Amino acid sequence: MSAAPGAGALEKGAVLEPRTFSVTRADLVRYAGASGDFNPIHWSERVATSVGLPGVIAHGMFTMALAARAVADWTDGAEVVELGCKFTQPVVVPDDEDGVEVVVGASVKDVADGLVTLALEVTCGGTKVLGMPRAVVRA
């Protein structure tokens, strides 16, 4: 794969090559430590199910961090001006070696005034897990 040409080369309507990330329980523990988010729903099946969740779920911010990584890759580290999403579906992470795969895709929604707006699509097992994920970067 060639190096990312940077945000300035992105044209409206372009569809970017999706990125796939694997997420395991070990990743969640590591993210908890690095982010300071030790909510037990991200590492304890007992607690997660006790509050009505289907199992241990990834931090929404972990999924968003993966989306931000993809944006940085596509834009060669362009300055991010806005980043946002809703967390619409939990990413349930099983207690096994493989975990789950999160896929981040994007299209260029707008290029104007030196800013590039990316409409993202973030899925796990074919289901969208983020609502209206969007990044605005400097061209």
Add this chain to the structure above:
Amino acid sequence: MPVDSSLVGRAYPPTRPYPVSEERLRAFAEASGGSWEGGPAPATFPIVLAFDAMNDFLEAEQVELRRIVHGEQRFTYARPVVAGDVLTATLTVATLRQIGGNDIIGTSSDISDADGALVCTATATLVHRGEA
């Protein structure tokens, strides 16, 4: 127990100043499978500050973290975070409503540097899951 609706508009004290070290940025980037070799912090790094502010808020209102699920998160950046920054976050409760036994809490945290200049505004929707 529902969260008190009179909290809307309340601002909480700034979080303890957080020195952003190279080690912290590297650890954060590596925790999401990436790397950091200097320069701007990963875009979602300001959540560390926003999360501190949220924890202070939850503690002040005696809300259990385990009952909180993240509903929405937005960042608007005045500039990227860089190593050497000393940041604080000030959280305000923006909105509060009850839906189906859950509290939907809208918060806005201004993240500022040591000079008091705004670096990033982090807005979050927190879903406080009611007792089953």
